[in-house]
Amino acid sequence: MLDPTHADDSALRAAASQPLIRRRRPLQWIATIVIAVIAVQAVVLLAANPAFQWDVVGAYLFDGKVLDGLWLTVWLTFVVFALSVVLGTLITVLRMSPIPALQALAWTYVWFFRSVPLLVQLVFWFNIGYLFPIIGVGLPFLPPFIEIESRNLVSSVGVAIIALTLHEAAYAAEVVRGGLLSVPPGQREAAKAIGLGAPRTFVRIILPQALRAMLPPMGSMLIGILKATSLVSTIAIADLMSAVSAIYNRTFEVVPLLVVATAWYLVLTSALSALQWYIERRVGRGFVRRGTRTVRTPKIRVPEGAL
Amino acid sequence: MATPAPVQEAFLRFVNVSKSYGPTTVLRGIDLEVARGECVVIIGPSGSGKSTLLRCVNQLETIDGGAVVIDGVPAGYELRGGRLRELSRRAIDRQRSHTGMVFQHFNLFPHLTALQNVAEGPRGARGLSRAEAERIASEQLALVGLAERADAYPSELSGGQQQRVAIARALAVEPSIMLFDEPTSALDPELVDEVLAVMRSLADAGMTMLVVTHEMGFARSVADRIVFMDAGEILEVGTPDEVLEHPTHDRAREFLARVRD
Numbered sequence: 001m002l003d004p005t006h007a008d009d010s011a012l013r014a015a016a017s018q019p020l021i022r023r024r025r026p027l028q029w030i031a032t033i034v035i036a037v038i039a040v041q042a043v044v045l046l047a048a049n050p051a052f053q054w055d056v057v058g059a060y061l062f063d064g065k066v067l068d069g070l071w072l073t074v075w076l077t078f079v080v081f082a083l084s085v086v087l088g089t090l091i092t093v094l095r096m097s098p099i100p101a102l103q104a105l106a107w108t109y110v111w112f113f114r115s116v117p118l119l120v121q122l123v124f125w126f127n128i129g130y131l132f133p134i135i136g137v138g139l140p141f142l143p144p145f146i147e148i149e150s151r152n153l154v155s156s157v158g159v160a161i162i163a164l165t166l167h168e169a170a171y172a173a174e175v176v177r178g179g180l181l182s183v184p185p186g187q188r189e190a191a192k193a194i195g196l197g198a199p200r201t202f203v204r205i206i207l208p209q210a211l212r213a214m215l216p217p218m219g220s221m222l223i224g225i226l227k228a229t230s231l232v233s234t235i236a237i238a239d240l241m242s243a244v245s246a247i248y249n250r251t252f253e254v255v256p257l258l259v260v261a262t263a264w265y266l267v268l269t270s271a272l273s274a275l276q277w278y279i280e281r282r283v284g285r286g287f288v289r290r291g292t293r294t295v296r297t298p299k300i301r302v303p304e305g306a307l
Numbered sequence: 308m309a310t311p312a313p314v315q316e317a318f319l320r321f322v323n324v325s326k327s328y329g330p331t332t333v334l335r336g337i338d339l340e341v342a343r344g345e346c347v348v349i350i351g352p353s354g355s356g357k358s359t360l361l362r363c364v365n366q367l368e369t370i371d372g373g374a375v376v377i378d379g380v381p382a383g384y385e386l387r388g389g390r391l392r393e394l395s396r397r398a399i400d401r402q403r404s405h406t407g408m409v410f411q412h413f414n415l416f417p418h419l420t421a422l423q424n425v426a427e428g429p430r431g432a433r434g435l436s437r438a439e440a441e442r443i444a445s446e447q448l449a450l451v452g453l454a455e456r457a458d459a460y461p462s463e464l465s466g467g468q469q470q471r472v473a474i475a476r477a478l479a480v481e482p483s484i485m486l487f488d489e490p491t492s493a494l495d496p497e498l499v500d501e502v503l504a505v506m507r508s509l510a511d512a513g514m515t516m517l518v519v520t521h522e523m524g525f526a527r528s529v530a531d532r533i534v535f536m537d538a539g540e541i542l543e544v545g546t547p548d549e550v551l552e553h554p555t556h557d558r559a560r561e562f563l564a565r566v567r568d
Contacts, residue, residue, distance in 0.1 A: 184414075186410060186412055186414035187414060187416065189367050189410070189414060190408075190410065190414035190415070190416070190473075190476075191416075191427075192365075192367060192400070192403060193365055193367065193403060193406070193407070193408040193410075193477070194403075194404065194407075194427060194428035194431070194432055194476060194477065194479075194480050195400055195401065195403045195404025195405075195428060195431070195432030195433075195480055196400070196427070196428070196431040196432055197396075197397065197400045197431070197432075198396065198400075200431045204427065204431065205416055205427075208418045209416075209417065209418055212418075
């Protein structure tokens, strides 16, 4: 069978020497224009709506109370994140241990603290004094060595840290576990085969690779914690959300102050996203190809001290 | 079953080794002896237990019965009071560094360069300094012809190069026996020879080797003895000529007819 172009070889050759004509893609342009129009309208709608009271937004954006609240939100986020990663890792270690009792403990933890809404947990811990008015330290079935009234034990910020951490650790445990499971079993075997012990295998071989899979959900978790801290306004802690609500309860300028909070949450979230992007790039060693594969002229460079 | 020729110096011995996964028996009372410096190639259909047998030597698999004895020492157990008692995990880790293993899918550490991959064993298992470990690693890379790719990450190497790095990594802990688990099965055909060449020179240098492979040409020209396994049993043991040209079992004949074309 003859291809139609085959019959007229000279015409094909002549055409092939000319630049190729790409297909037009009008939909791309239409979509771009439509989106641009919608975007402009949205901006106009926001800017022109007097209910937003942009002057009030401007006045309170850098208000001292708001900035104090912002600072508390920031450090509370990082403290809770750090503690929940540590606790979550510990829970994962239990979950992946060969001892069934420890596995069950870890499973129960994740089950419980992931099941109860954070707001419920916060209020519950805030009121722990009703349930256990006195907390003692001692051995089982023996009188305690130390007894403390629980309402004197921790401040309300302490309560917030405990409640948020216990809740988020359940998620962190799942993130860490997912990361560890993402490392192919061949890696563990290869490490065993060259005689590496369990601790070194974990630190040098498994963790760096697991980290890569853990980072995106960790980033989401960090942003989730940032937003979850706004719930602590319910237990009288002066975070960003409490600061703005304290102001609008007084001035009734609810919308502009919510815009202030929104703006700061957006700024913080953007900063965290940038941080995540940067860390992901650093951990991508060996995964992101530096050049094309296989047949590449090798750059000859023997590391110092290797010879 | 062809009786194995008496071996003067059995370096590796399988004594009545058995293993099952749940109801499936994968090894049925394996007896085999490998002399020091010998290269033994294991062939057989997939699922015959070849890889499992290999993985019992460096204890990536545990055995259910019998014993694997390397240089007179039972692997994973100690003989005490007339019984074999399980060793601690640490002792097992130590034993593993006396064997080197090369995997079908290389299993290089993707986040480490070729040099770091090879240096990891000397550093982590033998406790050498970083400089010393890297010196050994570059020597080993040079031996497999990859000195100039020391800084490349595995993803930047061809399959053949990756497998050669994996061989260098296994050799860097100075093992007394090398285990190869289908080392060329995952390679493009044109890359197979470079890996086989490295293995051949290793055998020529007197390394004790246990090789699971489907490369009949390699088996014929390099193996001192060939073992044919099927359904968890050793059916044939002998020189390449004995096993490949004059198999005594029908199942071996059928298998060889299939892989020969």
